[in-house]
Amino acid sequence: MLRTIIAGLKARTARLVLSSVAIALGVAFVTGTLVLGDAMNASLRDEFAKDARNVDVSVTVDGGSSSGESTDIPGITPETLAKIRQAPGVAGADPRDFQQVPVVAANGKAKPAWAVPLASNEKLREFDLVEGRYPTEDDEIAVDKRTASTAKLTIGQPVVLLGKEESRHTYTLVGTYQQGTNQLSLAGYDHVGLTPEGFQALEPERPPYQVVATAAAGFTQQQVVDNVRQAIGDRGFKIQSGAELTEETLQRVESQAGEFTSLLLAFAIIALIVAAMVIYNTFTILVAQRTRELALMRCVGASRGQVFRGVLAEALVMGLTASVIGLLGGIGVSALLQRVMFSFNGGEGAVLLPVTGTTVAAAFAVGTLVTVLAAVLPARKATRVAPVAALRSQPDSGEEVSRTGVVRVLTAGLFLVVGVGAVVFGMGMDDEEAAMITSGAGTMALLAAVLVLGPLLVGPVNRVLGALPRAVLGVPAKLASANAGRNPKRTAATTAALMIGVTIVSLVTVVANSAKETANAEIDQRMPADYTVTSAVYDRPLPRELADQLAAVPEVAQVAPTTVVYGEREYFTGITRDALGSLFRPTVTSGSLDDLRDGTVAVNADYAKRRNVSIGSVVSFKPGRGEAQDLEVVAVVEGQRLSDGIMTMETSLRFEQAAEGYDSILVKLKDGAVNGRAAVEKVTDPSPLAMLDSAAETKEQLNQQLNQVLGFIWALIGLAVVIALFGIANTLTLSVLERTRESALLRALGLTRGQLRLMLVVESVLMALMGAAIGLLLGIGFGWVITEALSTDTLAVDLVVPFGQIGVMLAGAVVAAIVAAALPARRAARTSVVAGMAEA
Numbered sequence: 001m002l003r004t005i006i007a008g009l010k011a012r013t014a015r016l017v018l019s020s021v022a023i024a025l026g027v028a029f030v031t032g033t034l035v036l037g038d039a040m041n042a043s044l045r046d047e048f049a050k051d052a053r054n055v056d057v058s059v060t061v062d063g064g065s066s067s068g069e070s071t072d073i074p075g076i077t078p079e080t081l082a083k084i085r086q087a088p089g090v091a092g093a094d095p096r097d098f099q100q101v102p103v104v105a106a107n108g109k110a111k112p113a114w115a116v117p118l119a120s121n122e123k124l125r126e127f128d129l130v131e132g133r134y135p136t137e138d139d140e141i142a143v144d145k146r147t148a149s150t151a152k153l154t155i156g157q158p159v160v161l162l163g164k165e166e167s168r169h170t171y172t173l174v175g176t177y178q179q180g181t182n183q184l185s186l187a188g189y190d191h192v193g194l195t196p197e198g199f200q201a202l203e204p205e206r207p208p209y210q211v212v213a214t215a216a217a218g219f220t221q222q223q224v225v226d227n228v229r230q231a232i233g234d235r236g237f238k239i240q241s242g243a244e245l246t247e248e249t250l251q252r253v254e255s256q257a258g259e260f261t262s263l264l265l266a267f268a269i270i271a272l273i274v275a276a277m278v279i280y281n282t283f284t285i286l287v288a289q290r291t292r293e294l295a296l297m298r299c300v301g302a303s304r305g306q307v308f309r310g311v312l313a314e315a316l317v318m319g320l321t322a323s324v325i326g327l328l329g330g331i332g333v334s335a336l337l338q339r340v341m342f343s344f345n346g347g348e349g350a351v352l353l354p355v356t357g358t359t360v361a362a363a364f365a366v367g368t369l370v371t372v373l374a375a376v377l378p379a380r381k382a383t384r385v386a387p388v389a390a391l392r393s394q395p396d397s398g399e400e401v402s403r404t405g406v407v408r409v410l411t412a413g414l415f416l417v418v419g420v421g422a423v424v425f426g427m428g429m430d431d432e433e434a435a436m437i438t439s440g441a442g443t444m445a446l447l448a449a450v451l452v453l454g455p456l457l458v459g460p461v462n463r464v465l466g467a468l469p470r471a472v473l474g475v476p477a478k479l480a481s482a483n484a485g486r487n488p489k490r491t492a493a494t495t496a497a498l499m500i501g502v503t504i505v506s507l508v509t510v511v512a513n514s515a516k517e518t519a520n521a522e523i524d525q526r527m528p529a530d531y532t533v534t535s536a537v538y539d540r541p542l543p544r545e546l547a548d549q550l551a552a553v554p555e556v557a558q559v560a561p562t563t564v565v566y567g568e569r570e571y572f573t574g575i576t577r578d579a580l581g582s583l584f585r586p587t588v589t590s591g592s593l594d595d596l597r598d599g600t601v602a603v604n605a606d607y608a609k610r611r612n613v614s615i616g617s618v619v620s621f622k623p624g625r626g627e628a629q630d631l632e633v634v635a636v637v638e639g640q641r642l643s644d645g646i647m648t649m650e651t652s653l654r655f656e657q658a659a660e661g662y663d664s665i666l667v668k669l670k671d672g673a674v675n676g677r678a679a680v681e682k683v684t685d686p687s688p689l690a691m692l693d694s695a696a697e698t699k700e701q702l703n704q705q706l707n708q709v710l711g712f713i714w715a716l717i718g719l720a721v722v723i724a725l726f727g728i729a730n731t732l733t734l735s736v737l738e739r740t741r742e743s744a745l746l747r748a749l750g751l752t753r754g755q756l757r758l759m760l761v762v763e764s765v766l767m768a769l770m771g772a773a774i775g776l777l778l779g780i781g782f783g784w785v786i787t788e789a790l791s792t793d794t795l796a797v798d799l800v801v802p803f804g805q806i807g808v809m810l811a812g813a814v815v816a817a818i819v820a821a822a823l824p825a826r827r828a829a830r831t832s833v834v835a836g837m838a839e840a
Contacts, residue, residue, distance in 0.1 A: 031330025
């Protein structure tokens with residue numbers, strides 16, 4: 001039997017190549033994702049380990065935060081730091097902290113940045129020097145390499161940091177360092193380093209969030225930990241050894257890297273599912289084509305079990321081969337993904353390709369198991385071939401009796417009922433996240449129903465899509481349409497893979513475009529102002545006098561400053577009364593904005609529902625700083641998501657946060673104003689904090705972000721679509737081999753080589769259009785479900801169908817189908833009539 005299997009593999013090598021490619025692509029995606037995850041882990045572990053290198057003892061405020069905000073615990077005072085330094089076995093100790101201190105860039109505008117104290121003990125510095133030296137004087141500064149590049153800073157030039165109330169602190173740049181990977185760099189922040197004394201001068205009363213210490217010779221980490229605990233006590237402090245700090249840090253790293261890896265693996269699983277469909281279809285066709293061969297094997301003594309194991313053995317060999325190719329390809333995929341990631345971060349970074357035993361095992365397990373499992377049903381079908389089938393002169397592998405299976409209909413009906421029920425229930429849920437999950441599960445059930453009903457849909461869809469080609473292209477198109485509908489199960493299995501890929505792509509495209517257009521409409525509705533002035537640094541308000549200066553500009557018709565007051569559970573926007581209805585236009589659902597006065601608030605509809613408040617209710621608002629105050633609800637509004645509600649400027653100024661300055665300033669130009677922007681910029685340019693944006697610029701930035709996300713998802717799901725197209729090419733290739741005698745007969749009856757090629761191309765296009773058309777309809781429908789689930793009382797997400805992008809998808813499917821049919825059509829046309837008729 002082994003010789004028979006080997007001989008069969010040699011005879012069918014060409015037929016199995018495309019299927020192997022499909023599995024190899026899926027394995028490459030999985031392998032590439034795992035290698036990328038391991039590379040990210042290795043990189044993050046190495047970089048995060050710098051935070052703990054040479055650290056023998058770490059002291060933090062137990063229950064405190066890294067922001068340094070005080071709690072009921074005094075924190076790490078200068079006295080505490082002195083006690084740590086004096087503890088037996090401590091060779092050196094330095095505070096660690098960070099605070100936002102904007103850097104004034106070369107264009108005079110502030111850039112958000114974080115300042116850190118560079119340890120006086122060189123062993124405790126967590127950064128690597130790149131150029132120059134570290135600061136030794138309080139008026140010297142070092143910056144990380146990326147900050148130097150983005151802010152256009154060079155060693156020796158002055159660097160200005162923006163303090164409170166726009167006070168300026170000037171330093172001399174003496175060095176650059178590699179920030180590496182830590183909490184700040186992962187968030188994309190710029191970074192500057194000062195001496196501990198220089199850092200403390202920025203905010204003298206600010207306590208550090210951590211003190212790290214290194215042990216003297218002859219002392220173990222645990223001994224120093226015990227000595228420090230004895231010196232400062234352990235109430236209110238978390239005292240760790242360096243080993244414990246390292247372990248805690250690495251656990252956090254693995255969690256962060258794991259989230260991204262899981263996202264990529266989700267798309268890899270989709271690609272594998274599509275590849276499994278291709279394998280299933282391939283072996284189904286091969287078993288059908290080998291009916292006579294299998295029957296002869298049964299005649300000469302092969303048992304059903306031997307036939308079953310023989311088919312699975314072929315699948316095993318294919319899976320192992322594809323796994324090897326996929327493993328090597330996955331390493332290349334990982335390198336490519338890392339290069340893409342580096343391009344978003346300045347183009348720097350070393351490509352790491354750690355191939356672990358787990359990755360190798362996963363590649364072979366996935367590739368082999370998926371292939372073998374996909375071949376189980378065809379192998380089982382092979383055992384049902386009766387020995388008498390060997391007596392047929394031309395076994396008909398292509399035709400199938402078209403019948404509707406009761407099990408198929410019942411299964412599809414079950415999925416349909418569950419899917420519709422989940423969608424309806426999810427769309428009625430108040431919780432947005434729960435609604436998304438429930439509705440999403442419902443759409444997956446509906447997709448399963450369509451997959452099960454696939455063979456029943458082939459006939460009607462084929463008749464509709466084939467009408468135009470039949471009318472225009474004549475006999476070749478009629479034959480192609482007949483071939484596409486000849487075997488509904490095979491056609492459904494072939495197009496199902498493409499349908500899944502197109503469904504997901506179109507779903508994401510519809511949702512992204514709907515979100516984009518809704519957001520743009522929201523910006524137009526809530527920002528009728530020509531320009532909005534905001535702060536370049538989120539926690540630094542705009543100076544109050546800036547609004548007066550803008551109001552004095554001749555080209556400006558109206559100015560409306562806004563404030564934001566943050567509470568423990570909500571935050572409110574403060575606005576001047578004259579701006580309501582002109583520069584600030586929420587939709588009132590109950591109550592009246594005319595009643596908005598000092599001590600009252602207009603709340604968003606979702607906030608009103610969440611807190612169960614209505615007109616006349618009193619809300620106790622507790623700000624982040626200061627005492628709680630009662631506010632009466634006088635209106636419920638929707639159509640603005642700036643905050644949980646609106647209050648008058650007078651009310652907001654009761655709170656310390658709002659009194660510090662403005663969150664934004666809305667600017668409306670006079671009708672017919674010429675060079676209005678230039679006039680406004682004359683006022684905003686001198687302020688390093690003031691950033692001028694128009695509604696158009698805001699929308700453009702938002703659209704760019706959404707397009708990047710959409711492009712990323714398109715790229716990830718694109719592999720599944722490519723695999724599906726390989727499936728179409730594979731099916732067509734096998735069909736050409738299967739119909740060699742039939743094609744020769746058509747040639748003998750007068751069909752030309754060109755018409756034969758055209759017939760196969762049209763057949764390929766029809767199969768691609770079936771999958772793409774059904775996928776697009778499902779994607780648009782599922783997109784509507786998701787947009788409805790995303791809609792809230794304050795913001796309705798309108799369905800937007802991007803017909804241009806859908807047209808591109810359909811055109812792409814047609815072109816890809818033509819390419820997929822090229823080689824099979826060429827082979828069919830080159831086969832002579834005599835040789836084809838002689839095919840047994």
